[in-house]
Amino acid sequence: MKQNDFRKKMKKGVYTTVEAHLVAYADDPKVVNLQLHQWKERGEILQLKRGVYAFTDASPEIAEIAKHLYFPCYFTLEYVLSQSGIIPEAVFTYTLVTPKTTRRWKTPFGTFSYRKIKREAFTGFDSKTLIAEKEKALVDYFYLNQSKIEPTHRFWEESRLNGEGINFEKALNFAKLFKSKKLTRLLRSFKDYAESH
Numbered sequence: 062m063k064q065n066d067f068r069k070k071m072k073k074g075v076y077t078t079v080e081a082h083l084v085a086y087a088d089d090p091k092v093v094n095l096q097l098h099q100w101k102e103r104g105e106i107l108q109l110k111r112g113v114y115a116f117t118d119a120s121p122e123i124a125e126i127a128k129h130l131y132f133p134c135y136f137t138l139e140y141v142l143s144q145s146g147i148i149p150e151a152v153f154t155y156t157l158v159t160p161k162t163t164r165r166w167k168t169p170f171g172t173f174s175y176r177k178i179k180r181e182a183f184t185g186f187d188s189k190t191l192i193a194e195k196e197k198a199l200v201d202y203f204y205l206n207q208s209k210i211e212p213t214h215r216f217w218e219e220s221r222l223n224g225e226g227i228n229f230e231k232a233l234n235f236a237k238l239f240k241s242k243k244l245t246r247l248l249r250s251f252k253d254y255a256e257s258h
Contacts, residue, residue, distance in 0.1 A: 062085045062087075062088055062093075062096065064096075064100060064105060067081075067084060067085060067096075068116065070084045070085075071084050073121075073125075074115055074116055074119030074120065074121035074125065075109070075113065075114070075115045075119070075121045075125050075126055075129045076113075076114055076115075076129075077112055077113055077114075077129065078093075078094065078097065078112045078113075078114075079112075081093055081097060081114070097114060101114070104117060105117060107168075107169050109126065109129065109130060109166065109168045109169075109170070110130060110166050110168070113129045113130060115169075115170070121170070122190075123136075123155060123170070123171075124136075124189070124190055124191040124192075126168065126170050126173070127155065127157060127173055127191060128191070130166050130168070130173050130175075131157075131159055131161065131164055131166075131173070131175050132159075133159060133160065133161075133183065134157045134158065134159045134175055134191065135157060135158060135183075135186035135191040135192070135193055136155060136156065136157050136186070136190075136191050136192050136193060137156065137157060137158050137186070137193035137197060137198040137201045137202075138156035138157075138158065138176070138198060138201055138202050138205065139152045139154070139156045139202070140152050140154070140155055140156040140157075141156075141192060141193050141195060141198035142195070142198050142199065142202060144192075145195040145198065145226075146223055146226075147195060147198070147199060147222060147223050147224075147227070148221070148222060148223070149221055149223070153171075153172075154171070154172045154173075154174050155171055155172065155173045155174065156174050156176070157173065157174065157175045157176070157191075158175065158176050158177070158178045158183070158201055158205075159175045159176070159177060159178075159183075160177065160178065160179070160180040160183050161175075161177065162177060163175060163176050163177045176205055178201060178204065178205070178239075179238070179239060181238050181239075181240075182201075182204075182235070182238040182239050184197070184235075184238070185197030185200075185235050194231070195226075195227065196227060196228055196229075196231045196232040196235055197232075197235050199227065199232055199248075200232055200235040200236050200239070200244070200248065203236075203244055203247050203248060203251075204236075204239050204241065204244050207241070207243055207244060207247060210247055212246055212247050212249075212250030212251075213250070214254055217250070217251055217254040217255075218254075222251065224251060224252070224254065224255025224256075224258075225255070227252075227255065229248070229252040229255075232248055232252075233245065233248060233249075233252075236248050
């Protein structure tokens with residue numbers, strides 16, 4: 062199959078080898094695999110990881126890339142905290158969580174870092190954009206970094222975390238999903254600090 066015909070039939074910027082086989086169903090899968098390899102070698106398509114490809118001139122949504130790399134997942138932690146103004150630093154890695162094993166991929170579209178959380182706590186995000194609510198992003202961050210966080214006024218001051226606009230009742234409900242007393246204690250401490258400033 063010629064690449065122009067393949068592109069017209071694919072109708073998406075990011076796709077798997079399995080999807081390529083479905084689109085080119087009339088061709089032998091081995092031939093399709095060879096074509097994908099040749100297109101990659103010629104720089105006509107990009108390989109994001111084994112079995113996942115994108116057209117070089119595609120501009121896919123980051124949620125589409127994230128799902129194809131590792132599913133299920135959602136964007137949270139530093140990426141969402143930075144976007145929400147909760148942490149002042151710019152973040153150059155897409156940070157996500159998954160109920161599966163921790164993984165990380167560097168792609169031409171950016172680095173995607175996935176960390177594992179409990180399946181019971183895998184909630185609190187938009188199903189279309191895969192972006193966590195800021196309260197859930199904060200709770201996820203506290204949970205995965207609790208060994209580095211101290212529930213003290215001095216720590217919160219030095220961390221430069223911004224608690225303005227956080228719905229702490231919602232955050233505490235998300236924290237209950239983790240069944241961690243330490244997490245709840247950290248969140249209540251940050252709530253007290255944020256409300257006093």
